[in-house]
């Protein structure tokens with residue numbers, strides 16, 4: 001499936017001798033309706049290590065959300081398998097939490113703190129005092145300690161995004177799944193949220209599977225990026241992007257990488273001769 005380019009190492013920088021946290025193997029996903037079968041992804045494979053910020057990047061309709069839902073356990077494979085710590089994923093579980101784009105899913109009658117506590121209490125993981133302590137801990141981490149008793153309708157879009165992230169992290173999942181979480185925010189807030197997510201990751205070192213169709217966002221947020229072809233999604237390449245952060249935006253190196261990814265995604269002509277040296281430590285191209 002994926003083959004290293006000549007001269008390039010295999011792509012897991014963080015790999016020591018531990019098996020990957022998540023293995024997606026030869027995964028095909030389909031939607032079946034009475035009239036037809038829609039194949040959303042075709043024989044997709046990738047591996048995510050602990051503390052990876054792994055990004056699924058591809059054009060609209062290539063199956064990114066479908067892949068995320070399958071990892072979350074909402075959709076069963078029609079071919080292949082998903083293994084979390086070696087165990088087949090067979091349904092949703094508290095070890096995989098999804099943060100979606102729409103933050104207005106926060107129940108409006110609960111305060112910010114109650115929203116974050118809710119999954120902890122419902123699952124019976126913690127008693128009320130411990131749940132409250134943990135909720136406040138994660139609200140502090142996302143900079144919302146002072147808003148614990150506020151109601152969601154009094155918050156900005158960015159603040160609601162932070163509550164959703166705090167609520168997800170408070171459950172301490174093995175992997176955090178985010179589907180275009182900042183797409184509905186204005187450009188400045190989106191950038192700020194990307195920055196905060198990276199700072200939070202520095203502190204907590206959670207494992208992230210992040211979906212976007214923005215090349216720039218993928219380079220900023222991810223340490224590894226899986227490029228998917230248009231519908232049905234197949235693996236086109238895997239790229240390392242650990243060298244980039246928000247500070248890299250606008251640099252010639254960053255822009256060259258973005259252009260390179262654009263070409264890989266859309267199958268355009270190869271890199272122009274005068275292109276600067278690209279620090280694409282390794283790219284694996286799928287054939």
Ligand SMILES: Nc1ncnc2c1ncn2[C@@H]1O[C@H](COP(=O)(O)OP(=O)(O)OP(=O)(O)O)[C@@H](O)[C@H]1O
Nearest residue numbers: 031038040059060061062063064065066067213231
């Ligand atoms: N419930 C559904 N029933 C039938 N087909 C579906 C369903 N949901 C998605 N699809 C189809 O599966 C394919 C992949 O959809 P998916 O939502 O995963 O794409 P995506 O990469 O997340 O796109 P976007 O970037 O627009 O969110 C598309 O062709 C879509 O039409």
Ligand SMILES: [Mg+2]
Nearest residue numbers: 064065066179
């Ligand atoms: Mg989607």
